[in-house]
Amino acid sequence: xxxxxxxxxxxxxxxxxxxxxxxxxxxxxxxxxxxxxxxxxxxxxxxxxxxxxxxxxxxxxxxxxxxxxxxxxxxxxxxxxxxxxxxxxxxxxxxxxxxxxxxxxxxxxxxxxxxxxxxxxxxxxxxx
Numbered sequence: 001x002x003x004x005x006x007x008x009x010x011x012x013x014x015x016x017x018x019x020x021x022x023x024x025x026x027x028x029x030x031x032x033x034x035x036x037x038x039x040x041x042x043x044x045x046x047x048x049x050x051x052x053x054x055x056x057x058x059x060x061x062x063x064x065x066x067x068x069x070x071x072x073x074x075x076x077x078x079x080x081x082x083x084x085x086x087x088x089x090x091x092x093x094x095x096x097x098x099x100x101x102x103x104x105x106x107x108x109x110x111x112x113x114x115x116x117x118x119x120x121x122x123x124x125x126x127x128x
Contacts, residue, residue, distance in 0.1 A: 019103065019106055019107065020102070020103075020106055023084070023106050023109065023110070026080065026110070027080070027081065027084045029077075030076075030077035030078075030080045030081045030084075031081060033073065033074060033077040034074070034077050034078060034081060037070075037071075037074035037077065037078075040062070040070070040074075043058060044058045044062060072117070072121060075117045075120055075121065076113055076114065076117045079112070079113040079116040079117055079120075080109060080110060080113035082113075083108075083109045083112045083113050083116075084109045087105050087106075087109060090105075
């Protein structure tokens with residue numbers, strides 16, 4: 001079998017970088033981050049059920065600077081994944097495929113996720 005005339009499979013060196021590619025990659029990355037964050041939530045709940053010493057240890061990790069930074073990123077991942085999921089649900093109805101609409105909604109997703117993340121953390125901070 002000769003491979004001279006066979007087309008090469010497209011990859012990142014062939015495609016021109018576009019915002020939609022970045023948004024798609026970010027959607028997948030936020031899905032992974034949500035899975036990791038869920039493991040952290042399970043650890044926290046198990047520590048809560050185990051007893052005061054285990055819960056105090058979990059609270060120390062989650063309440064540290066890195067723990068809160070991770071929670072902030074997890075909150076962004078949650079809202080990004082949610083907003084992009086809503087965008088995909090609209091696409092499932094057959095709407096929003098026009099290039100300008102798809103581009104505008106693509107740009108709106110990280111903006112909405114950032115705004116909702118900040119709003120959640122600000123409201124959470126003042127509720128304490």
